[in-house]
Amino acid sequence: MKAITFRGTESVALENVPDPKIEASTDVIVKNRLTAICGSDLHVYFGRETGNDPGTPMGHEFLGEVVEVGSAVGTLLPGDVVVSPFTSNCGACFYCKKGLTCRCTRGQLFGWVENGKGLAGVQAEYTRVPLADATAFKIPEGIEDEPALFLGDILATGFFCADMAGVEPGGVYAVVGCGPVGLLAIVAARELGAETVFAIDRLPERLELAKGFGATPVNAVVADAKAIVDEATDGRGADAVLEVVGSPEATRLAVDLVRPGGVISAVGVHTESSFAFSPGEAYDKNLTYRAGRCPVRHYMERLLPLVRDGKYDLSAIVSHRLPLEDGVRGYELFANKLEACTKVTLTP
Numbered sequence: 521m522k523a524i525t526f527r528g529t530e531s532v533a534l535e536n537v538p539d540p541k542i543e544a545s546t547d548v549i550v551k552n553r554l555t556a557i558c559g560s561d562l563h564v565y566f567g568r569e570t571g572n573d574p575g576t577p578m579g580h581e582f583l584g585e586v587v588e589v590g591s592a593v594g595t596l597l598p599g600d601v602v603v604s605p606f607t608s609n610c611g612a613c614f615y616c617k618k619g620l621t622c623r624c625t626r627g628q629l630f631g632w633v634e635n636g637k638g639l640a641g642v643q644a645e646y647t648r649v650p651l652a653d654a655t656a657f658k659i660p661e662g663i664e665d666e667p668a669l670f671l672g673d674i675l676a677t678g679f680f681c682a683d684m685a686g687v688e689p690g691g692v693y694a695v696v697g698c699g700p701v702g703l704l705a706i707v708a709a710r711e712l713g714a715e716t717v718f719a720i721d722r723l724p725e726r727l728e729l730a731k732g733f734g735a736t737p738v739n740a741v742v743a744d745a746k747a748i749v750d751e752a753t754d755g756r757g758a759d760a761v762l763e764v765v766g767s768p769e770a771t772r773l774a775v776d777l778v779r780p781g782g783v784i785s786a787v788g789v790h791t792e793s794s795f796a797f798s799p800g801e802a803y804d805k806n807l808t809y810r811a812g813r814c815p816v817r818h819y820m821e822r823l824l825p826l827v828r829d830g831k832y833d834l835s836a837i838v839s840h841r842l843p844l845e846d847g848v849r850g851y852e853l854f855a856n857k858l859e860a861c862t863k864v865t866l867t868p
């Protein structure tokens with residue numbers, strides 16, 4: 521099958537790779553109908569995360585039709601349309617039972633193969649989904665592919681970020697980073713009742729989308745985000761800051777924006793080795809810092825109404841709809857934010 525594979529730093533390729541096969545009786549094979557490139561793929565692409573074997577199919581966002589079912593799979597049939605979280609999970613271990621499905625003791629990340637071990641990525645024609653009964657999420661009929669695809673990562677992660685932030689009506693919130701995940705974190709914050717959400721980024725086209733979802737855009741290139749948030753809060757700072765970038769600069773800004781007793785909810789993937797703030801600063805602000813990978817599977821049922829009811833035009837975040845064959849170009853566009861690129865889908 522065709523796949524977009526990792527070749528090295530800033531290098532991906534369209535290659536022919538072997539079709540996935542059922543390896544365990546709990547697997548299913550999915551014929552992908554829609555896949556996408558995520559900001560998380562860029563950490564691999566730019567070499568901030570290292571160790572992925574060259575030749576590994578990239579990606580973890582996909583929706584498709586089950587075409588083959590392992591003998592121990594009980595809930596899925598060929599023809600079912602499914603979306604999967606970006607990690608697999610068993611549904612039965614300590615962490616799965618607690619709802620922390622992203623830390624399943626048997627979980628694997630799609631698109632990460634190290635020294636020959638791991639799980640192939642999904643920017644390809646087919647995907648093998650392990651522990652499929654617990655991992656895959658069946659999409660009911662009548663739901664559009666694009667918003668449904670977002671359930672498997674960016675919508676769930678945006679919601680997780682707002683949830684960890686403790687968003688509630690009446691609060692003042694700041695979202696640092698308005699990529700696809702930050703934009704959907706804004707949607708989530710609105711859904712949880714937030715009226716005042718400042719959306720901070722440097723890219724006008726993304727800030728425009730943030731405005732469309734009901735946030736107040738703040739272009740960090742020309743405006744002083746801290747002054748704006750302080751003015752809206754009698755100088756206190758934001759009740760919570762949703763950090764959706766994954767860089768020391770973004771963390772630093774979050775610390776500057778949050779009020780004493782506030783929360784920083786960080787879903788940006790961090791690859792640096794120390795914090796951009798000191799223990800003393802955390803103490804002096806009575807800071808709560810919450811972070812981590814989204815337990816996507818835990819949130820999918822809850823978020824289904826959001827993709828079904830069309831209350832928000834979630835597809836507005838997709839700027840480029842390309843065939844899988846153009847995946848290399850898709851990476852160039854998304855990685856370098858060319859042509860006002862905000863989100864790329866790849867259709868096999």
Ligand code: NAD
Binds near residue numbers: 698721765787812813
């Ligand atoms: P993206 O790269 O498209 O978006 C990042 C945005 O942040 C861009 O719009 C960029 O202009 C903006 N930005 C960069 N530095 C900034 C700064 N200092 N201040 C304000 N804005 C700044 O990526 P995305 O797909 O939206 O993903 C965002 C982050 O979320 C990535 O780190 C990704 O790996 C992570 N992520 C985490 C999870 C999880 O489970 N925790 C899941 C998915 C994605």
Ligand code: ZN
Binds near residue numbers: 559561606
């Ligand atoms: Zn992702």
